[in-house]
Amino acid sequence: GAVVSQHPSRVICKSGTSVKIECRSLDFQATTMFWYRQFPKQSLMLMATSNEGSKATYEQGVEKDKFLINHASLTLSTLTVTSAHPEDSSFYICSASWQLTNEKLFFGSGTQLSVL
Amino acid sequence: SQQGEEDPQALSIQEGENATMNCSYKTSINNLQWYRQNSGRGLVHLILIRSNEREKHSGRLRVTLDTSKKSSSLLITASRAADTASYFCATDPSGYSTLTFGKGTMLLVSP
Numbered sequence: 513g514a515v516v517s518q519h520p521s522r523v524i525c526k527s528g529t530s531v532k533i534e535c536r537s538l539d540f541q542a543t544t545m546f547w548y549r550q551f552p553k554q555s556l557m558l559m560a561t562s563n564e565g566s567k568a569t570y571e572q573g574v575e576k577d578k579f580l581i582n583h584a585s586l587t588l589s590t591l592t593v594t595s596a597h598p599e600d601s602s603f604y605i606c607s608a609s610w611q612l613t614n615e616k617l618f619f620g621s622g623t624q625l626s627v628l
Numbered sequence: 629s630q631q632g633e634e635d636p637q638a639l640s641i642q643e644g645e646n647a648t649m650n651c652s653y654k655t656s657i658n659n660l661q662w663y664r665q666n667s668g669r670g671l672v673h674l675i676l677i678r679s680n681e682r683e684k685h686s687g688r689l690r691v692t693l694d695t696s697k698k699s700s701s702l703l704i705t706a707s708r709a710a711d712t713a714s715y716f717c718a719t720d721p722s723g724y725s726t727l728t729f730g731k732g733t734m735l736l737v738s739p
Contacts, residue, residue: 518670544725555716556671556729605670609725616661617725619670 514540516608518620525596526628533591533623535606541586542608546617547579550603562589596627633730634717640736647704649733651717652697658723660693662702665714665732674702674715707737 515538525531535545544563548556560570560581568581578600580592589608593600603624607617634651641647651660659678663671677684677693677700684691690703704711714734718727 516670546725546727548729553734555731558726558728561726603668607671616673616676617671617727619663619672621670622668624668 514538514608514610514618516542516606516618516620518606518623520623521621522624522626524626524628527597528595531593531596531625533593533604533606533625535589535591535608535620537587537608537618540608540610542589542610543586544609545583545589546607546609547581547589547591548605548607550605550622552603556605559591593625596625598627601625601627634715634733636733637731638734638736640738641707643707643709643737643739645707645737647707647711647735647737649702649715649717649735651700651702651730653700653717653719653730654698655719655721657695657719657721659720660700661718661720661727662689662691662700663716663718663729665716667714671716704735707735709737709739711735712737 517536519534547559550556558571559574560568562568562581562583564583564586570576583589603622605622606620661676662674665671675686675691677691688705693700714732716732717730
């Protein structure tokens with residue numbers, strides 16, 4: 513099956529620093545990638561939809577300047593948490609769809625962000 | 629906003645027993661999907677059922693969909709300890725993968 517690689521798996525940073533998370537589709541071209549946030553024992557909340565070569569579409573309540581998303585190629589999307597604060601600590605997961613009309617998603621293994 | 633609501637929130641069973649999880653949703657869908665998540669990991673796609681389908685099987689998994697009641701169920705037969713995980717339903721309104729996830733059911737299968 514298709515593989516989505518997400519790095520890093522865990523990051524600890526100081527408050528005020530920026531953290532970049534990468535999401536790569538290893539063996540397929542992902543026209544669309546999705547970024548989610550998950551708090552402990554809770555569901556996934558969609559943050560934004562990323563389309564290659566265009567600006568990301570953010571969900572209501574998600575700060576665009578806080579969570580910068582770049583989808584520069586068909587195999588790579590990045591999420592940068594800028595000026596991180598402790599309340600940004602969470603589990604971030606990306607997913608990718610193979611083709612625009614392929615409903616099935618392939619997920620990365622997630623990134624646990626801890627902001628001190 | 630969350631679309632699906634799973635119940636139960638947590639389920640504890642013995643190996644060999646069947647596990648049934650339910651999902652209710654509010655708006656119309658193109659398809660409904662079930663995913664599995666091991667603690668601290670990403671999600672693994674289990675099965676997708678389209679709005680014009682009523683039942684689907686995959687190995688020990690059986691999924692039903694009742695669009696009139698806006699509900700779905702996931703049945704895992706002959707459960708194993710390795711089935712211990714959180715299970716999420718996710719609804720896709722358009723077929724373009726913009727999924728909305730439910731809160732999940734935590735399944736614990738004891739040896």
